[in-house]
Structures are given as structure tokens and as C-alpha cells.
Amino acid sequence: MERxxxxxxxxxxxxxSEREISLRSGAAIYEALKRGGYTEVSLFDLKRDNLGELLALSPELVFLALHGxxxxxxxxxxxxELAGIPYTGSSVEASATCMNKIHTKEILVHGGIPTPKFITLYRSEVESEQDAACTLLKKIGIPMVLKAPCQGSSIGVRIVKKREELEDAIREVFAYDAVLLAEKFMEGTELTLPILGNRHPRTLPIVEITSENEFYDxxxxxxxxxxxxxxxxxxxASIREKVEAMGTRAYIALGCSGLxxxxxxxxxxxxxxxxxxxxLPGMTEMSLFPDSARYAGISFEALVDQIVTLAWEKTKEDS
Ligand SMILES: Nc1ncnc2c1ncn2[C@@H]1O[C@H](COP(=O)(O)OP(=O)(O)O)[C@@H](O)[C@H]1O
Ligand SMILES: [Mg+2]
Known part of the structure; x- marks a missing residue:
């Protein structure tokens, strides 16, 4: 079949909570697929009650532009999977693992891949915010970063630089989830590495991120x-090589595919x-992933085409 x-x-x-971003990613992907020559593309807004309508379209492949x-x-x-429809990106298992920052870090630690020192706290096990603060000060120390493990787009992320802010931050993060991830604050540069591929992943240029705000919120x-x-x-170059090697290893360890x-x-x-x-990284035309691809000479149209091709190839590799 002609792809x-x-x-x-x-x-x-x-x-x-990332619905608005997804609407932007999806619209950009849809336009790029059409510009790139795909003839039968539809754009489907997934809501709470319309899964049946998606299945009724009987797509041969779903391009996932959802986040969170x-x-x-x-x-x-x-x-x-149950409906037998191939889709872009990672499997059920890899998606679920990466959605949870604690589970991701546990696999990284197990694979000997560096990740900031961390501990987890369970809401049911802490007596009070004060009690939690004591543990965090002892085990991690100031400055530290608190995260709700399953959020994205910096929602539920608090950087704590002063002791007085800690209890408030704990309360805020526990409002999102019954589990809290506390991590050592890293003072250095922020980088992100886009990767494309299935069994033989390829890294794209590393992006350095600088923010006008205190962090990339x-x-x-x-x-x-x-x-x-x-x-x-x-x-x-030595750091670049380390980032590429660590990223590729993490991609494989976590079982990612597509991108x-x-x-x-x-x-x-x-x-x-x-x-x-x-x-499922942001895919608006100004997002990090497409920006890096463009620098590597891959246009947005070529990028979405490659993501479709990888999803198509994966169904053959798996069968
Ligand atoms: N350990 C850390 N040290 C310093 N800054 C951090 C740390 N963890 C996260 N940040 C900042 O918070 C932002 C969001 O954190 P991240 O773990 O990437 O979650 P998400 O992007 O899913 O919201 C990062 O882009 C970075 O600016
Ligand atoms: Mg992030």
C-alpha cells in the first residue's frame, strides 16, 4: 500500500491539563501531513465520551498528538492495541513508565544512567507538612525541586530555595498526587535531546534552553x-557525546519507540x-523537537512523515 x-x-x-498544547500540536501535525502529501488525513478531538466515533472512522494508523x-x-x-490500530510513538508499557517521573528514574538508576538524587514521599505516610519538610531537608537539602510525578509542562513542579517555602510547596505538590518526588536541584545548563527511531534510535541536535523566568515553567x-x-x-564535544550516549541508553532501557x-x-x-x-513531546512548529529536527535538515513535513513511517515499520517488526 502506498504509505x-x-x-x-x-x-x-x-x-x-495539557489539552491546549495538544490542540496546537495536533493542528500543526495535521497541516504538515497534508502539505507532505498524505491524502486521507482527519483531525479528531478526543473527549471523554467520543472514543466510539474515533473507531468508527476506522483509521489505518493513528498519529497521537495528545499530551499528559x-x-x-x-x-x-x-x-x-485492542482495536488493532497502529499508532505513532511508544508502546503502552514505555508510555506508562515515562509518564511517571519516579518510575523513569528508578529504571535509569537500575541501568546506571545518571539522574539527580531523589526520594519519594507518600501522603499517607507523612504526619504533617512539617514532618515531610524535616525528612526532605535531611535527605535532599536546600535547594531542591519538588514534583508531582505524573504531570507535565512544569505543572506541579516547585523549586524550593528557602526553608520557609518548603511546607507550602509540599502542600501544593500533594494537591496533585498522593506521591511526591523530591530531587536535588541542578544548577547547570538545561538541555534536551530529541531521539527518533525504533530499534536503532538516532539522536537529533541537542537543544540548550534558557528561560526568562526562574526556571523553564x-x-x-x-x-x-x-x-x-x-x-x-x-x-x-565530550559533554555532547555523553548526553547522546546516555539519552540513547535511556531510550532503549525504557523501551521507547518512534520518538x-x-x-x-x-x-x-x-x-x-x-x-x-x-x-509525546510538544509538536507545535515552535516546539523543541521540530526546532532541533529543522537544524538537522529535517523539515516539519519530513519529520511527521518519518514518525508515521516508524510507526508503520514497528507493526512489521513486532509481528
Ligand atoms: N533537578 C532539577 N534541578 C533544576 N531544575 C529542574 C530540576 N528538575 C526540573 N527542573 C526545572 O523544571 C522544569 C520542569 O521539570 P521536568 O522534570 O522536565 O518536568 P515537566 O517538563 O514534565 O513539567 C525543567 O524544564 C527545569 O527547568
Ligand atoms: Mg520537562
Missing amino acids: KNIRLAVVYGGIS KGGEDGCIQGML YEAKYTQGMCRHIIPARID ARIDFMLDSRGDPMIIEVNT
Whole structure:
């Protein structure tokens, strides 16, 4: 079958806190697929009650443009597996693992891949915010980063630089989830590494991120001019090689396929550490992944075409 004539549904929107971003990613992907010569593409806004309508379109392949809960966590992937519909990106298992920053870090640690020192706290096990603060001060220390493990777009991320802010931050992060991830604050440069591929992943140019805000928060991520993507990142060749090798190893260890974007921070000595893996990274035309691809000579149209091709090839590899 001619690949460009397959019945493709770009699924976007969804029910997560990142719905707005997904609407932008999906629209950009849809336009790029059409410009790139795909003849039967539809754009499907996934809501709570319209899964049946998606199946009724009987797509031959689904391009996932969802972010966050329901879309990036293995749920929609599982539904598509059961329906026998191939989809772009990672499997149920890899998606679910990467959605949870604690599980991701556990696999990294197990694989000997550097990630900032961390501990987890369970809401049911802490007596009070004060009690939690004591543990965190003892085990991690100031400055530290608190995260709700299953959020994205910097939602539920708090950087704590003063003791007085800690209890508030704990309360805020526990409002998102019953589990809290506390991590050592990394003072160095922020980097991200886009990767494309199935069994033989290929790295794209590393992007250095600088933000106008204290960190790369929601506003900095999605407001034009609030952050800069510097490509290629201003790092030594030895660091670049480390980031590429660590990222590729993490991609394989976590079982990613199609694409992923791996976030890094450099520590005070300039050594790279992985902070998280995004299996459905932002795909608006100004997002990090397409920006890096463009620098490597891959247009946005060529990028979405490659993602479709990888999904198509994976169904053959798996069968
Ligand atoms: N350990 C850390 N040290 C310093 N800054 C961090 C650390 N972890 C996260 N950040 C900052 O917070 C942002 C969001 O954290 P991240 O773990 O990538 O979650 P997400 O992007 O899913 O919200 C990062 O882009 C970075 O700017
Ligand atoms: Mg991130």
C-alpha cells in the first residue's frame, strides 16, 4: 500500500491539563501531513465520551498528538492495541513508565544512567507538612525541586530555595498526587535531546534552553519570546557525546519507540543528568523537537512523515 494514501487520524485535544498544547500540536501535525502529501488525513478531538466515533472512522494508523494523562500514559495506546490500530510513538508499557517521573528514574538508576538524587514521599505516610519538610531537608537539602510525578509542562513542579517555602510547596505538590518526588536541584545548563527511531534510535541536535523566568515553567514554555532554544547547545564535544550516549541508553532501557525527547540538566560540575523522558513531546512548529529536527535538515513535513513511517515499520517488526 502506498504509505501516503493510508487513512490517518491525528488524535489531539484529550482530557489532560495539557489539552491546549495538544490542540496546537495536533493542528500543526495535521497541516504538515497534508502539505507532505498524505491524502486521507482527519483531525479528531478526543473527549471523554467520543472514543466510539474515533473507531468508527476506522483509521489505518493513528498519529497521537495528545499530551499528559490519557494520551501520553499508555491509556489510548492500550485502547488502540485492542482495536488493532497502529499508532505513532511508544508502546503502552514505555508510555506508562515515562509518564511517571519516579518510575523513569528508578529504571535509569537500575541501568546506571545518571539522574539527580531523589526520594519519594507518600501522603499517607507523612504526619504533617512539617514532618515531610524535616525528612526532605535531611535527605535532599536546600535547594531542591519538588514534583508531582505524573504531570507535565512544569505543572506541579516547585523549586524550593528557602526553608520557609518548603511546607507550602509540599502542600501544593500533594494537591496533585498522593506521591511526591523530591530531587536535588541542578544548577547547570538545561538541555534536551530529541531521539527518533525504533530499534536503532538516532539522536537529533541537542537543544540548550534558557528561560526568562526562574526556571523553564509553563509560561516560559508556551509564551513566544519567554525562552530561547539554542541549537546546537553550547557544550563541549565530550559533554555532547555523553548526553547522546546516555539519552540513547535511556531510550532503549525504557523501551521507547518512534520518538521521545529526553530532558537533561548539568550539575555543578557540568556532568549531565536525565530529569525526565517525554514520549509525546510538544509538536507545535515552535516546539523543541521540530526546532532541533529543522537544524538537522529535517523539515516539519519530513519529520511527521518519518514518525508515521516508524510507526508503520514497528507493526512489521513486532509481528
Ligand atoms: N533537578 C532539577 N534541578 C533544576 N531544575 C529542574 C530540576 N528538575 C526540573 N527542573 C526545572 O523544571 C522544569 C520542569 O521539570 P521536568 O522534570 O522536565 O518536568 P515537566 O517538563 O514534565 O513539567 C525543567 O524544564 C527545569 O527547568
Ligand atoms: Mg520537562
